[in-house]
Amino acid sequence: MTDIELANLIFPNITKTIDDLEKRYPPRNLPEGAEVTRFAPSPTGFLHTGSLFTSMICHKVAKQSKGVFYVRLEDTDTKREIQGSGKQLIEQLKIFNVIPDEGYFGDHQVGDYGPYVQSERAEIYNIVIKHLISIGRAYPCFCKAEDLDFIRSKQEQAKLIPGYYGQFAKCRFLTNEERAERIKAGEPYVIRFKSSGNHVRKIRVKDLVRGEFEIAQNDQDIVICKSDGLPTYHFAHACDDHFMRTTTVIRGEEWIASLPIHIELFETLGWKAPNYAHLPVICKLDEEGHKRKLSKRLDSEAAVSYFIEDGYLPKALIMYLMTIANSNFEEWILNNKFENMDDFVLTFAKISSEGALFDMGKVNFFSRELLAKFNKDEITALAKAYAEKYNPKLLDLINKDENYFKEILNIEREKENPRKDYEKFGNLADAIEFFYHDSYMDKINERCPFNEKFTADDIKLVLSNMKDKLSLDQDEQSWFANMKDVAVSLGFAANNKEYKAAPESFKGTVGDVAEILRITLTGRKNTPNLYYVMKVLGKEEVDFRISYIISSL
């Protein structure tokens, strides 16, 4: 029995050939240098921060070369699949402005190189497998899990490399007649690729991030088609990236080890392998101080949803991830005042090959800078949109009086160097709740204590004088000048220098007076500019709070 006859036995209904596929999926008509990249997630859960990192780079590389970025859904692992997660992945990508040009879009597909969902590509895989069988480079394997375990244990005993290869590849040595017989008898089987490699020999591989290096040839007869008829990753990768005409495969470094498999597959099929860029994994330090991959189970920041739900600006995360990708991005974006990040050119060679430790502090930095750039209307709209979805407490504050909320956020905002008080919307309600009478009263017992060096009488004296002598009708300059005068009249030093020169002759400094007033009005030591806080609160509320604190002392 010939190999072709065996191929026909296994795939009687496959009549098309690889040539037909080549015609059906011709090379793309793209300008010189245009790169075709792809993000190929499996629908097994929420979008991981590492996946966002990878897809952002894929998207960027395609955009900056005027190429194509597409999404392909790798849904061949039916056991781990989570219904609806494919669509969710696309939606989350969209939030971060990583929008594909073609491919899988959740509820529909776009493009000439589809289908873009692997479970819909059975015919393509079967055509290629049939070809491989007919040229003697693939064969059915009837080994069961027990057989494989047995082989493995023998290999371990003999200290040999484990796996299905060479003499250990039992089913390699079956005759086609035996194969046909067992198939006809209904025995379950997988299809394995017949490797011609030898792990003693090395091949040179090129990685866009790491450069060239040597690695052992593949000699494993890997499974290309599982017993459920679906392809494995390695095989699907070769078929899909070839027929979808991917020029650059960008993926995590966990794939480096299987590069020899992929290269042998491409060679055997007579296809040009794509360029590869293996990205480092984003890490975190564990309890023992060891680096480990960001884990969805252990680290909240591993799920992109965390940033969305906590009210971070998506752009802030993207900017942070860009600095991990190309560290020169930081300087670039600072010089560009955080604008037009699309003009930045990403370089593979500048991507570090070591996994960076995820730095929340830096995400906060970007988020704070970005949030400070908006005017009051923009930031209010953004806060409201966020609150409506994720934060009832914040929504409640906004809905009490949107203009009031706007004024709170507008304190020292629309100016050359705006304040950078807020880093995300997630804790905004807590940050501003003292502006609201009810919240202020609710938290009255939790307020920050006054400086211990002042007695209740000192504080009362300061407060009653302030209340009587300070009017909010004056401008900021005059108001502070006035406060200074009151402070001096009560025995406080007008400035730090004076105080430092003779601390014993003063009760304190103007700063102490401002702190007393600040704690009285807000319950906190750190708040926006006191003058504007009072303007927003209004005279009535200010008077009430001062009187209330005086009476409670």
Added chain:
RNA sequence: GGCCCUAUGGAGAAGUGGCUUAACUCAUCGCCCUCUCAAGGCGACAUUCACGAGUUCGAAUCUCGUUAGGGUCACCA
């Protein structure tokens, strides 16, 4: 364990044999400014590039070894 990758401060890193007594960013800490809180300005933070040898007039940069960390060895991707 085999194979592959990596190793510069608290974090991200620049650095490709002399320009480096190691850029820049975040964080931290100080000082200045100031009427408060921020912002801003200035400064501190690796005499040394995991360690050890070697090559060289000269090494963070090249070579070898050691150590440490990461990845990978599925009918998962």
